[in-house]
Amino acid sequence: MTSSANQGTLAPDNDPSVFNLKHYLATQQAQVEAALDRSITIVYPETIYESMRYSLMAGGKRLRPILCLATCELMGGTVDMAMPTACALEMIHTMSLIHDDLPAMDNDDYRRGKLTNHKVYGEDIAILAGDGLLTYAFEIIADQTHNVPADRVLRVIARLGRAVGAAGLVGGQVVDLESEGNPDVTLETLNFIHRHKTGALLEAAVVSGALLAGAADLDLQRLTRYAQNIGLAFQIVDDVLDITATQEQLGKTAGKDLQAQKATYPSFWGIDESKRQAEHLIAEAKAELETYGTAAQPLKAIADFITARNH
Amino acid sequence: MTSSANQGTLAPDNDPSVFNLKHYLATQQAQVEAALDRSITIVYPETIYESMRYSLMAGGKRLRPILCLATCELMGGTVDMAMPTACALEMIHTMSLIHDDLPAMDNDDYRRGKLTNHKVYGEDIAILAGDGLLTYAFEIIADQTHNVPADRVLRVIARLGRAVGAAGLVGGQVVDLESEGNPDVTLETLNFIHRHKTGALLEAAVVSGALLAGAADLDLQRLTRYAQNIGLAFQIVDDVLDITATQEQLGKTAGKDLQAQKATYPSFWGIDESKRQAEHLIAEAKAELETYGTAAQPLKAIADFITARNH
Numbered sequence: 001m002t003s004s005a006n007q008g009t010l011a012p013d014n015d016p017s018v019f020n021l022k023h024y025l026a027t028q029q030a031q032v033e034a035a036l037d038r039s040i041t042i043v044y045p046e047t048i049y050e051s052m053r054y055s056l057m058a059g060g061k062r063l064r065p066i067l068c069l070a071t072c073e074l075m076g077g078t079v080d081m082a083m084p085t086a087c088a089l090e091m092i093h094t095m096s097l098i099h100d101d102l103p104a105m106d107n108d109d110y111r112r113g114k115l116t117n118h119k120v121y122g123e124d125i126a127i128l129a130g131d132g133l134l135t136y137a138f139e140i141i142a143d144q145t146h147n148v149p150a151d152r153v154l155r156v157i158a159r160l161g162r163a164v165g166a167a168g169l170v171g172g173q174v175v176d177l178e179s180e181g182n183p184d185v186t187l188e189t190l191n192f193i194h195r196h197k198t199g200a201l202l203e204a205a206v207v208s209g210a211l212l213a214g215a216a217d218l219d220l221q222r223l224t225r226y227a228q229n230i231g232l233a234f235q236i237v238d239d240v241l242d243i244t245a246t247q248e249q250l251g252k253t254a255g256k257d258l259q260a261q262k263a264t265y266p267s268f269w270g271i272d273e274s275k276r277q278a279e280h281l282i283a284e285a286k287a288e289l290e291t292y293g294t295a296a297q298p299l300k301a302i303a304d305f306i307t308a309r310n311h
Numbered sequence: 312m313t314s315s316a317n318q319g320t321l322a323p324d325n326d327p328s329v330f331n332l333k334h335y336l337a338t339q340q341a342q343v344e345a346a347l348d349r350s351i352t353i354v355y356p357e358t359i360y361e362s363m364r365y366s367l368m369a370g371g372k373r374l375r376p377i378l379c380l381a382t383c384e385l386m387g388g389t390v391d392m393a394m395p396t397a398c399a400l401e402m403i404h405t406m407s408l409i410h411d412d413l414p415a416m417d418n419d420d421y422r423r424g425k426l427t428n429h430k431v432y433g434e435d436i437a438i439l440a441g442d443g444l445l446t447y448a449f450e451i452i453a454d455q456t457h458n459v460p461a462d463r464v465l466r467v468i469a470r471l472g473r474a475v476g477a478a479g480l481v482g483g484q485v486v487d488l489e490s491e492g493n494p495d496v497t498l499e500t501l502n503f504i505h506r507h508k509t510g511a512l513l514e515a516a517v518v519s520g521a522l523l524a525g526a527a528d529l530d531l532q533r534l535t536r537y538a539q540n541i542g543l544a545f546q547i548v549d550d551v552l553d554i555t556a557t558q559e560q561l562g563k564t565a566g567k568d569l570q571a572q573k574a575t576y577p578s579f580w581g582i583d584e585s586k587r588q589a590e591h592l593i594a595e596a597k598a599e600l601e602t603y604g605t606a607a608q609p610l611k612a613i614a615d616f617i618t619a620r621n622h
Contacts, residue, residue, distance in 0.1 A: 045486045049477055104434035125485065131406075132476045150461035153465055154461050157450070166359045
């Protein structure tokens with residue numbers, strides 16, 4: 001699934017004309033990890049903080065925080081301005097994974113190669129850890145965003161709320177649950193699920209970074225289209241990987257979708273056409289960024305990374 | 312459990328020298344109900360909105376919203392300034408009830424005389440309805456608070472976040488769960504549970520109303536002490552009512568605490584001393600408000616109402 005556009009990211013460190021995505025991601029990821037690590041300290045009652053940290057610090061690509069930081073920088077802002085929001089995005093993403101994995105939902109035992117939160121801490125604590133992370137996401141943005149006008153911060157909170165609630169992630173999850181085992185799920189419904197369940201938060205990651213930097217409406221529109229395209233591509237690739245990757249590569253149970261008779265993009269299009277659609281979406285996403293020249297290299301490279309990843 | 316101070320609230324409408332709490336509460340409650348009703352409309356996917364509305368519109372005293380509105384007015388603000396935050400407080404309270412009632416937590420079938428959310432919509436939707444309400448609480452404050460400086464609104468969001476997360480409501484619930492069935496729970500632990508599980512949100516209700524109106528630090532401190540005292544009194548009265556009230560009066564299973572061998576204030580102090588402690592706390596709460604004269608009549612009457620209620 002390696003696209004030709006992605007070859008450059010494998011270039012050696014010593015060629016300054018080529019943007020080195022591997023190096024960029026490693027640097028940004030390290031900053032995000034450090035900020036997340038600082039964000040939650042363990043105090044009484046220890047169980048809840050340990051449970052929140054267990055899932056929050058379990059690795060992952062930190063794609064949403066990195067997108068937020070990259071977009072903020074592209075629009076003239078700084079990493080510091082966006083870091084609390086970047087951490088909040090990962091807290092919300094982690095909350096959604098903890099609650100999705102519960103027995104009453106997807107009933108998963110493994111996530112990122114580790115036991116799921118409720119398998120370690122019990123269902124009651126896992127529910128509360130999700131609630132705690134979701135709450136802390138909004139608190140950390142309101143409390144720790146500095147050098148950004150307060151009205152911009154409020155717009156970010158409102159935008160993020162919409163992306164997570166019933167009009168976003170939560171609504172997507174509901175339709176996903178209702179569609180399970182239904183052989184007549186339409187492509188329209190599948191698109192609704194993914195635009196909301198995964199797309200909305202990726203879009204909010206990109207848009208919130210731009211809002212913090214004070215981006216103009218025209219830029220917000222371009223970046224929104226970029227985000228929507230990579231969001232859908234990301235989900236298509238996820239569906240393909242569920243079929244083609246091994247459990248070891250995924251760090252979670254492979255083949256779950258087939259087993260659960262879930263509608264996926266490959267079930268509509270087959271694997272090859274799904275890959276082509278994902279690559280087309282990535283090309284469209286990158287086209288939105290042409291106007292920004294080399295400053296948009298990180299966001300372009302992240303788009304390529306989505307189709308190139310194998311887990 | 313009727314205190315003499317409460318007699319005045321039963322005065323006829325036509326005596327202007329006596330503050331009529333019954334009339335006041337009915338008026339404020341009607342405003343809050345209308346705002347809550349407007350806050351969530353049912354769109355696709357209907358299930359999640361119906362589930363959120365089912366619990367949010369299930370009645371209740373609306374004590375937290377009314378406290379927020381009353382404090383905002385006492386500090387020179389308006390009802391309009393505080394209404395989004397008032398609705399958010401009720402959404403958060405409702406979220407905590409939905410998640411508390413889940414089988415993995417307290418496993419309750421009835422709440423406010425109706426089937427609990429998960430008994431009607433299933434555990435998966437109930438978990439998501441709680442997530443949706445919690446998210447929407449922060450969104451509605453950020454998006455719909457008008458005529459208040461943005462930095463004040465951010466302070467309210469941060470304050471509310473602290474009250475709800477691991478340092479507040481969620482942390483209190485964790486200690487409550489950990490203490491269940493433990494015969495050696497200390498009074499200190501019981502105080503921790505209630506200061507966090509119920510006290511923190513009541514305190515945030517009062518403080519957020521004051522913050523929105525731009526209250527000075529000295530006023531915030533006084534109102535915080537008022538809120539802490541009525542919060543603890545509220546819980547003591549709850550514990551007493553669990554023993555003395557009927558299921559019909561409570562609208563939920565009575566005697567649950569005894570059955571679950573939960574530590575309660577009556578289990579430390581007995582019923583009569585518990586009532587005396589509650590009345591003492593209410594007197595202290597009202598003493599904090601002396602400086603505001605008749606403008607504080609609503610908050611004083613609400614304090615009395617807490618010890619006088621029978622459900």
